[in-house]
Amino acid sequence: MSTAEVESTFFRRTSRWKLIVLLLVLALIIAVIVSLNVGYAQIPFPDILSIIGKHIPFLGNFIDSSLISPQNAAIILQIRLPRILAGILVGAALAAAGVLYQGVFKNPMADSYVLGVSAGAAVGASLSILSGVGFVFFGLRLVQVAAFFGAISAMFLVYNISRVGSRVPVTTLLLCGIAVNFFLFAIVGLLEVIAGDELHAIVFWLVGGFSNVLWKDIWAVLPFIIIGVVAAYFYVRDLNLLAMGEETAHHLGVNVERAKQILLVLASLLTAAAVSICGLVGFVGLMIPHLTRVVIGPDHRILLPTSTIIGAIFLVICDDLARVVATPFVSTRELPVGIITMLFGAPFFIFLFKKKKQSYAA
Amino acid sequence: MVLLNVDGVECRYGSVKVLEDVSLSVKGGDFVGILGPNGSGKTTLLKSISRILKPHKGTILLNETDIYSLKSVDVAKQLAVVPQETSIGFNFSALDIVLMGRNPHMKRFQMESEKDMAVARKVMNLTNIWHLAERPINELSGGEKQRVIIARALAQEPKILLLDEPLTHLDIMNQLEIMDLVKGLCVKEKLVVLAVFHDFNLAARYCNSAIMLKKGKIFAAGSLADVLTSENIKGVFNVDAIVKKHLVTNSIFVIPLSPQKASQSRKCSIHLICGAGTGTALMKVLLDEGYSVTAGVLNVLDTDFETAQFLKIPVTTEAPFSPITEKTHKANLAMISEASTVVLTAVPFGFGNLQNLEAALAAVERGIPTFVIEEVPIEKRDFTKGTAKALLAELKSKGAEFVKDQNELLSMLNVSVEKLKIAKAERDRFLAHLKPEEVSKETEIRGKGKKI
Numbered sequence: 001m002s003t004a005e006v007e008s009t010f011f012r013r014t015s016r017w018k019l020i021v022l023l024l025v026l027a028l029i030i031a032v033i034v035s036l037n038v039g040y041a042q043i044p045f046p047d048i049l050s051i052i053g054k055h056i057p058f059l060g061n062f063i064d065s066s067l068i069s070p071q072n073a074a075i076i077l078q079i080r081l082p083r084i085l086a087g088i089l090v091g092a093a094l095a096a097a098g099v100l101y102q103g104v105f106k107n108p109m110a111d112s113y114v115l116g117v118s119a120g121a122a123v124g125a126s127l128s129i130l131s132g133v134g135f136v137f138f139g140l141r142l143v144q145v146a147a148f149f150g151a152i153s154a155m156f157l158v159y160n161i162s163r164v165g166s167r168v169p170v171t172t173l174l175l176c177g178i179a180v181n182f183f184l185f186a187i188v189g190l191l192e193v194i195a196g197d198e199l200h201a202i203v204f205w206l207v208g209g210f211s212n213v214l215w216k217d218i219w220a221v222l223p224f225i226i227i228g229v230v231a232a233y234f235y236v237r238d239l240n241l242l243a244m245g246e247e248t249a250h251h252l253g254v255n256v257e258r259a260k261q262i263l264l265v266l267a268s269l270l271t272a273a274a275v276s277i278c279g280l281v282g283f284v285g286l287m288i289p290h291l292t293r294v295v296i297g298p299d300h301r302i303l304l305p306t307s308t309i310i311g312a313i314f315l316v317i318c319d320d321l322a323r324v325v326a327t328p329f330v331s332t333r334e335l336p337v338g339i340i341t342m343l344f345g346a347p348f349f350i351f352l353f354k355k356k357k358q359s360y361a362a
Numbered sequence: 363m364v365l366l367n368v369d370g371v372e373c374r375y376g377s378v379k380v381l382e383d384v385s386l387s388v389k390g391g392d393f394v395g396i397l398g399p400n401g402s403g404k405t406t407l408l409k410s411i412s413r414i415l416k417p418h419k420g421t422i423l424l425n426e427t428d429i430y431s432l433k434s435v436d437v438a439k440q441l442a443v444v445p446q447e448t449s450i451g452f453n454f455s456a457l458d459i460v461l462m463g464r465n466p467h468m469k470r471f472q473m474e475s476e477k478d479m480a481v482a483r484k485v486m487n488l489t490n491i492w493h494l495a496e497r498p499i500n501e502l503s504g505g506e507k508q509r510v511i512i513a514r515a516l517a518q519e520p521k522i523l524l525l526d527e528p529l530t531h532l533d534i535m536n537q538l539e540i541m542d543l544v545k546g547l548c549v550k551e552k553l554v555v556l557a558v559f560h561d562f563n564l565a566a567r568y569c570n571s572a573i574m575l576k577k578g579k580i581f582a583a584g585s586l587a588d589v590l591t592s593e594n595i596k597g598v599f600n601v602d603a604i605v606k607k608h609l610v611t612n613s614i615f616v617i618p619l620s621p622q623k624a625s626q627s628r629k630c631s632i633h634l635i636c637g638a639g640t641g642t643a644l645m646k647v648l649l650d651e652g653y654s655v656t657a658g659v660l661n662v663l664d665t666d667f668e669t670a671q672f673l674k675i676p677v678t679t680e681a682p683f684s685p686i687t688e689k690t691h692k693a694n695l696a697m698i699s700e701a702s703t704v705v706l707t708a709v710p711f712g713f714g715n716l717q718n719l720e721a722a723l724a725a726v727e728r729g730i731p732t733f734v735i736e737e738v739p740i741e742k743r744d745f746t747k748g749t750a751k752a753l754l755a756e757l758k759s760k761g762a763e764f765v766k767d768q769n770e771l772l773s774m775l776n777v778s779v780e781k782l783k784i785a786k787a788e789r790d791r792f793l794a795h796l797k798p799e800e801v802s803k804e805t806e807i808r809g810k811g812k813k814i
Contacts, residue, residue, distance in 0.1 A: 003483065003492065006492075006496060007479055007483070009496070010457060011479075014473055106451035107451075234470060237470070240458075242451075243451035244451075245445075245449060245450075245451075247412075247443075248443075250412075251441075251442065251443040252463065252466060252518070253435035253436075253439070253466035254434060255433075256434075293452065297454075298454050
């Protein structure tokens with residue numbers, strides 16, 4: 001290939017990236033619209049459009065919603081829409097966090113479990129469920145607040161244990177994280193043993209689901225997730241350089257320790273925010289970045305935004321499946337979404353991985 | 363102008379000192395080789411300069427500013443590092459990786475500009491990897507990968523380049539190409555190069571100065587010719603080496619010799635009659651085998667003479683380019699009389715050294731075992747109109763052993779040493795036989811004796 005061709009391909013990359021992001025946003029919108037149709041109650045599609053349209057400023061003035069039953073409007077606006085938005089937020093947050101963890105650890109196996117963040121959230125949530133206190137904190141349930149702070153404290157614990165002088169070597173971080181992770185899950189196990197009637201609630205929280213999501217939950221985590229993803233985007237090039245190894249990144253002008261610190265805090269913040277509304281949804285944080293890397297390539301400048309959107313789409317679709325698949329079988333009328341993500345996501349990932357293995361093998 | 367000044371640097375890992383009181387200063391265009399055995403602190407020195415390992419004592423100044431007070435990005439604009447090995451986490455293309463070298467010159471949200479691309483293209487053409495631009499890095503060969511890493515370092519447009527054994531994975535052609543390239547930049551663009559070398563000859567070829575480290579301290583520093591001497595190599599690496607100036611490349615070259623084998627001394631001395639380089643290889647081999655070696659008569663400045671000097675072998679010498687005089691011939695005969703074996707190499711004979719052949723004859727006549735190596739037929743090396751040939755025939759008739767090469771000689775020598783041992787054992791047994799208390803073992807001994 002000639003010099004000019006190589007260079008023009010390279011520079012066309014930027015516009016290709018923009019196109020990819022645009023297409024993914026479009027796909028996300030389609031997923032949202034489709035998901036609004038999914039559910040136990042049969043609501044005609046035009047009705048859904050007008051219910052949503054009514055609440056869009058300006059456009060709403062032209063829509064006549066007098067013929068739509070208030071019950072259907074409530075289902076759409078108070079149940080389905082917050083659920084979908086929660087799916088978007090959680091999927092986006094977990095996938096973005098996965099990109100950050102894998103980039104910092106330079107290890108495709110890294111996710112929120114390795115730093116004990118998920119385990120910390122689990123301990124917080126289990127304790128609060130067992131306490132039986134229906135305490136409400138700025139309109140949020142105790143479980144959510146406890147999960148959030150459990151996750152953040154676990155991260156700080158691991159980070160401080162791993163510190164060697166002013167440095168935090170990745171290997172010690174991984175080992176301490178895994179040790180703390182086991183320790184915290186042991187506590188969760190203990191709590192499950194003594195839980196009695198509350199066991200069901202803990203188990204449900206541990207596999208994750210969106211069944212109780214309310215608007216105020218969305219508002220509570222939205223700032224964390226937006227700030228987390230946007231702030232992470234400041235460090236995408238540093239993530240690329242970290243893939244060369246920490247010393248090389250340092251030689252290329254990255255303030256490695258600070259970048260690592262900020263990226264780990266951001267990743268943990270995103271994870272904490274996500275699990276606080278839906279419990280531990282597995283697979284998304286580990287596999288979505290992988291899957292995106294197989295298709296898009298390793299450059300974090302495009303990997304982070306695309307993974308974020310793909311994570312959102314993936315979780316919205318999984319939640320649809322959770323609502324539909326189980327309806328005929330399960331008394332609760334739905335499966336926890338965490339089961340769906342793993343049950344359907346894993347085989348799909350293996351299929352994709354098998355197909356692209358050649359170019360993906362490092 | 364001094365670009366980099368390392369002053370009294372001491373580094374430790376925990377409580378272990380790995381560098382002590384290391385100082386050096388370099389200016390534009392310097393190509394400094396860092397030499398030393400494993401664990402002597404070469405890599406640590408580079409690490410302290412590249413701000414990976416902060417020294418406990420001492421300062422490192424870059425343009426008269428403490429390098430540890432600068433921001434990473436500002437250092438990266440001036441200093442690039444090619445590490446021993448790079449493992450790359452994700453599968454970026456070669457071009458992506460070279461462009462990462464532009465990072466210190468880019469703002470946070472800036473994408474690569476035409477200028478960055480131009481720099482990348484330039485350094486990739488220099489390192490001959492532009493055709494690999496779109497290939498994933500993990501599919502490249504070791505040599506190609508290392509070129510990509512070097513191109514990335516050059517893309518930083520540094521003033522100082524630190525190379526930590528950059529050629530470990532490269533074949534000889536790649537090594538020379540890369541080093542020629544770096545040397546070119548050093549000369550033309552006044553790039554400072556500090557490079558860790560394990561290969562003395564590559565260091566000799568490209569460096570204009572060097573430091574040699576031993577156990578974390580500078581053992582020798584200065585111009586290459588001052589540092590790369592056989593004394594320093596012996597002192598630091600504990601290896602004997604021949605250091606010479608090569609006639610073709612006009613650079614110093616080093617031939618390390620294998621460490622002296624601690625083979626048992628055979629208490630058997632061999633006198634070599636050689637010359638014109640025919641005895642050079644044999645001297646080293648015989649010493650390694652544990653024989654003590656003498657040689658003569660050799661003309662001063664003869665190749666064999668220089669080897670003998672180097673190996674500290676006693677020699678009977680004659681003035682350069684002069685025929686052997688009666689006096690030296692006598693001295694040689696005296697030396698021969700003390701040897702237990704004489705070896706005559708396939709040296710060419712003229713009237714100047716014909717006496718050496720007579721010396722061999724004298725050895726045979728005195729009953730000293732004499733070996734004649736006949737690698738080259740005498741007809742081809744007889745410049746005495748048949749006199750040498752006749753003497754050689756006489757040697758044969760008087761019982762000198764003729765062997766075809768060095769290997770056969772060595773096996774014959776071993777056999778003759780074995781024979782000596784057996785003879786000694788026989789004598790011991792005979793003596794033992796006389797001792798009454800040993801009689802009981804007689805049958806046993808006799809059994810053994812039959813086997814021999």
